[in-house]
Amino acid sequence: MNIQGSIALVTGANRGLGLAYAKALLDAGARKVYAGARDPSTVTLPGVIPVKLDVTNPQDIAAAAALCTDVNLVINNAGITGASPLLDATEGDSTLRRLLETNLHGIHAMAVAFAPVLKANGGGALVNMLSALSWVSLDTTSAYSVSKAAAWALTNSLRNELRAQGTQVLAVHAGYIDTDMVSHVDAPKSSPADIASRTLEALASGAQEVLADETSRQVKAGFAATPSLYLGVA
Numbered sequence: 001m002n003i004q005g006s007i008a009l010v011t012g013a014n015r016g017l018g019l020a021y022a023k024a025l026l027d028a029g030a031r032k033v034y035a036g037a038r039d040p041s042t043v044t045l046p047g048v049i050p051v052k053l054d055v056t057n058p059q060d061i062a063a064a065a066a067l068c069t070d071v072n073l074v075i076n077n078a079g080i081t082g083a084s085p086l087l088d089a090t091e092g093d094s095t096l097r098r099l100l101e102t103n104l105h106g107i108h109a110m111a112v113a114f115a116p117v118l119k120a121n122g123g124g125a126l127v128n129m130l131s132a133l134s135w136v137s138l139d140t141t142s143a144y145s146v147s148k149a150a151a152w153a154l155t156n157s158l159r160n161e162l163r164a165q166g167t168q169v170l171a172v173h174a175g176y177i178d179t180d181m182v183s184h185v186d187a188p189k190s191s192p193a194d195i196a197s198r199t200l201e202a203l204a205s206g207a208q209e210v211l212a213d214e215t216s217r218q219v220k221a222g223f224a225a226t227p228s229l230y231l232g233v234a
Ligand SMILES: NC(=O)c1ccc[n+]([C@@H]2O[C@H](COP(=O)([O-])OP(=O)(O)OC[C@H]3O[C@@H](n4cnc5c(N)ncnc54)[C@H](OP(=O)(O)O)[C@@H]3O)[C@@H](O)[C@H]2O)c1
Pocket: 011, 012, 013, 014, 015, 016, 017, 018, 037, 038, 039, 042, 053, 054, 055, 056, 076, 077, 078, 079, 080, 102, 106, 129, 130, 131, 132, 174, 175, 176, 177, 178, 179, 180, 181, 182
């Protein structure tokens, strides 16, 4: 995927990592960047085109696909977290459903709507923002980990389904990134700019997966450990 001259759509581009993706794309010479946001008035980055886009809203997605017909790069960045334990009798089910709605069904709905757009524009690329927590679960992130593990499996299946039309599908995994999402976490964090820059490098190299920080590399390596890391992290 050649970023220079590309036409990109980033979901959740008003703040956090999505904003860093939008900036990095402009810096790398993207011809046009559509900045998806639930509230387009919160998109303040000069040079992008704000698009009203709640990834849980089918009307928004259809309208975005009808508007952004020139896109050849879609970055599914929008995501949410939630802390209720899965076994919480009051909140467990609703938290899991809410997270799946955005983190799984949101990227699925975007892929369904934009696959024909990408095909019409030569194949292009689809980037799904996953996590090191696609591969391990922490006590405080169990529902989020379920949603990101499901999104990882979705990404692998979409890659297979999109291969024939020449669409590059890139999975991005990372540990903590310094955004509002983890402002309550006291731990080492990558900068959003670093993650965005590694993602664009991986895209340009034709990669299908990028382990964008040390945490994600260690977690993936933990699959081969005995016992495997995913069997339990305190
Ligand atoms: N931060 C981390 O440590 C970390 C690590 C690994 C992966 N990730 C993933 O990276 C992505 C970006 O997260 P972040 O750290 O930038 O989080 P963030 O600072 O909380 O920002 C989340 C972004 O997603 C948007 N969003 C949420 N629900 C949406 C929906 N239904 N439709 C459209 N946009 C929606 C938010 O929009 P509003 O402003 O309207 O709320 C905001 O722009 C997420 O997929 C997250 O799971 C984050």
